[in-house]
Amino acid sequence: MVMRQRLDQRQVQKLILAPALQQAIKLLPLTNLELIEVIDEELSENPLLELEEEAVEKKPEEAAKEAEKEEEKSEPAEEPVPGEPEIEDVPETPENQEELEFESYFSEYIDDGFRSLSYERREIPSLENTLSKSASLWDHLNWQANLNFFEPADQEIAQLIIGNINEDGYLTSSVPELALAAQTTEEKIMEIREKIKMFDPVGVGSLDLKECLLAQMDYLQLKDDVTRTIIYEHLGLLEKSDFAQLARLLNVPMATIKYHIEIIKRFDPAPGRKYSEDRTNYAVPDILVSKEGSDLRIALNDEGLPRLRLNSYYKSLLAKALKENPEAYRFLKDKMKKALWFLRSLDQRDRTIYKVAKYIVDRQRDFIEKGMDFIRPLTLMEIAQEIGVHESTVGRVVANKYIMTPCGVFSLKYFFHKSLHDDFGEGVSSLRVKDKIRKLVENEDKGSPFSDIEIGEILARENFKIARRTVAKYRKQLKILPSHIRKRKFVMEGSS
Numbered sequence: 001m002v003m004r005q006r007l008d009q010r011q012v013q014k015l016i017l018a019p020a021l022q023q024a025i026k027l028l029p030l031t032n033l034e035l036i037e038v039i040d041e042e043l044s045e046n047p048l049l050e051l052e053e054e055a056v057e058k059k060p061e062e063a064a065k066e067a068e069k070e071e072e073k074s075e076p077a078e079e080p081v082p083g084e085p086e087i088e089d090v091p092e093t094p095e096n097q098e099e100l101e102f103e104s105y106f107s108e109y110i111d112d113g114f115r116s117l118s119y120e121r122r123e124i125p126s127l128e129n130t131l132s133k134s135a136s137l138w139d140h141l142n143w144q145a146n147l148n149f150f151e152p153a154d155q156e157i158a159q160l161i162i163g164n165i166n167e168d169g170y171l172t173s174s175v176p177e178l179a180l181a182a183q184t185t186e187e188k189i190m191e192i193r194e195k196i197k198m199f200d201p202v203g204v205g206s207l208d209l210k211e212c213l214l215a216q217m218d219y220l221q222l223k224d225d226v227t228r229t230i231i232y233e234h235l236g237l238l239e240k241s242d243f244a245q246l247a248r249l250l251n252v253p254m255a256t257i258k259y260h261i262e263i264i265k266r267f268d269p270a271p272g273r274k275y276s277e278d279r280t281n282y283a284v285p286d287i288l289v290s291k292e293g294s295d296l297r298i299a300l301n302d303e304g305l306p307r308l309r310l311n312s313y314y315k316s317l318l319a320k321a322l323k324e325n326p327e328a329y330r331f332l333k334d335k336m337k338k339a340l341w342f343l344r345s346l347d348q349r350d351r352t353i354y355k356v357a358k359y360i361v362d363r364q365r366d367f368i369e370k371g372m373d374f375i376r377p378l379t380l381m382e383i384a385q386e387i388g389v390h391e392s393t394v395g396r397v398v399a400n401k402y403i404m405t406p407c408g409v410f411s412l413k414y415f416f417h418k419s420l421h422d423d424f425g426e427g428v429s430s431l432r433v434k435d436k437i438r439k440l441v442e443n444e445d446k447g448s449p450f451s452d453i454e455i456g457e458i459l460a461r462e463n464f465k466i467a468r469r470t471v472a473k474y475r476k477q478l479k480i481l482p483s484h485i486r487k488r489k490f491v492m493e494g495s496s
Contacts (some may be wrong), residue, residue: 007204024345027354028396032286032305039306046376048314048332048339136294137204137275138162144199149192154443157182157192161205169204169272170212201271206381209269210235216267226250227260238264241481245309258492283411287357287406288367296365298358300350310339325407356397360415361405368405377429378415434474441480446490450481 030038043049080189111394135143145158151380160182164173171193198203202219206212213231217224228240229250237246238261247257268274277469281357288299318336319328360383366374384391398412446452450458450472475482481489 012024023341024348025393025396027345027349028393030349031400032284032301032303036305037309043306043308043340046339046342048311048335049308049342050311052309059196076128083365133428133466137167137272137274138165140275141196141199141204145196148199153184154192154492157184157189157261158196161193161414165204165272167272168270169206170209171202173206174207199267199299202272203268203271212264212269212271213264213267216271222263224263226252226256231264232258241485241492243372243488247386254492261492271310283402283409285402285409286353287401287403287412289361289403289405291369291406296361296368298361299355300354300357308343310336351395352387352389355403356383356394356402356412359383359386360403368407371407374433375415375429375432377417380416430474433466434478435458436462436464437471437474438478438480440489441475441486447487449486449490451483 003313009118023313029137043051132411141162145155146164146198149155149158157178160178161171164171164178166172172180175186175193177187178189193205196201197211197215198219199205203212203215206215210231214228215229217228230246234249237243237249243254243257243261245252250257275488284301285303287488290297290299314332314335318329319331321332360378363376363378368391380391380394384394387394398416401412402409403412433456436459438451440455440458452475455475456466456468456471459471480486
């Protein structure tokens with residue numbers, strides 16, 4: 001086959017996203033904290049944008065002096081200075097006609113009084129109010145290793161083992177892998193690992209739950225053969241709460257099984273969590289909903305967001321460079337366009353978020369005022385068709401956004417869930433069905449818990465007809481155990 005090069009023309013249709021549209025799409029899924037970072041980055045790159053600081057209250061004497069200075073400056077400036085034309089004084093020539101049309105399109109943003117975002121000056125917390133970082137699990141183990149191992153080779157092996165321990169305290173690498181990495185024998189790895197398992201917290205470095213629980217028994221010097229047998233051979237039955245089978249295999253009464261299980265409950269199945277850092281995730285609401293009389297007022301939370309405006313000095317340079325420096329003019333013109341598009345994208349983001357939030361609040365008004373029994377199903381497509389945007393746009397809006405309502409703070413994704421149908425053909429939220437299943441299990445007879453089939457029949461009598469497998473799926477999502485395991489746990493707890 002002969003390879004040839006040739007030129008030809010083709011007419012195709014493809015979707016091309018303009019830079020301004022790409023920027024608007026990029027801003028939609030950002031939270032307020034992420035948006036502040038983007039604004040700071042844009043401020044550092046574009047000289048046409050600047051922060052508008054809040055007016056600082058001044059003393060009467062200072063205000064009077066500044067007023068006198070302004071009067072002195074304004075007296076000789078009755079006529080414009082030649083050679084420094086204002087942006088409005090540029091003559092309309094074919095060369096700058098495009099710029100005038102461009103600026104007229106963004107006239108609302110060029111005004112110095114334009115306020116796209118609010119700005120709040122915050123004080124930095126004092127140093128004494130800053131909490132120190134607590135030692136991690138690995139720091140704590142390395143500190144103990146330095147006190148127990150004195151040979152450099154042993155210390156290196158101990159550090160290798162500790163480095164392969166996860167947050168729960170379990171070893172993630174096998175003994176042969178560690179021996180190969182340390183270029184030593186498996187016996188040496190096991191020797192040092194046995195000492196590490198007796199460190200605080202006891203059981204770290206274990207390969208599985210069985211080994212972890214047995215290490216804690218050895219540390220406490222518990223001479224209980226039945227408990228050791230349950231841990232060593234019957235953890236599977238313990239997981240299934242099959243206490244009757246466990247009593248038959250061990251040939252002991254149920255009361256004895258309960259006694260030994262209470263001992264096992266006192267052990268820590270994840271010893272590493274004792275030194276793990278508590279990670280508290282704080283949700284900053286992007287939308288605030290307040291009740292004023294009989295109305296629900298919606299407002300975007302712009303606390304901490306900087307206020308932007310166009311830099312007047314560079315605007316004057318743009319007008320001056322039109323005649324004197326074409327290269328500088330092209331540079332400033334490009335920066336002006338980017339600045340205006342950025343301000344427009346910020347406003348478009350706020351308007352889209354407001355539209356989505358308003359529809360959600362109007363749709364879920366009964367839920368906000370009356371509770372879970374009145375929540376209604378909602379889909380991205382439904383909002384997209386209502387406000388006239390694409391479904392993917394709504395998906396970007398609800399990503400990582402939170403809304404604070406009179407009944408609590410919720411993720412926007414919380415309101416989007418599957419719709420079921422009752423006997424009258426009306427849509428029913430799956431969250432409402434899950435809440436009913438949870439309440440049924442909480443109020444059931446613990447000695448005779450409801451099966452999935454019985455829960456489905458009860459829901460059917462309340463006009464919620466769902467299949468048994470759907471009940472099982474919702475029960476698993478609620479982390480509710482099956483009925484036979486719930487019954488076994490109740491019998492064990494009630495037995496003497």
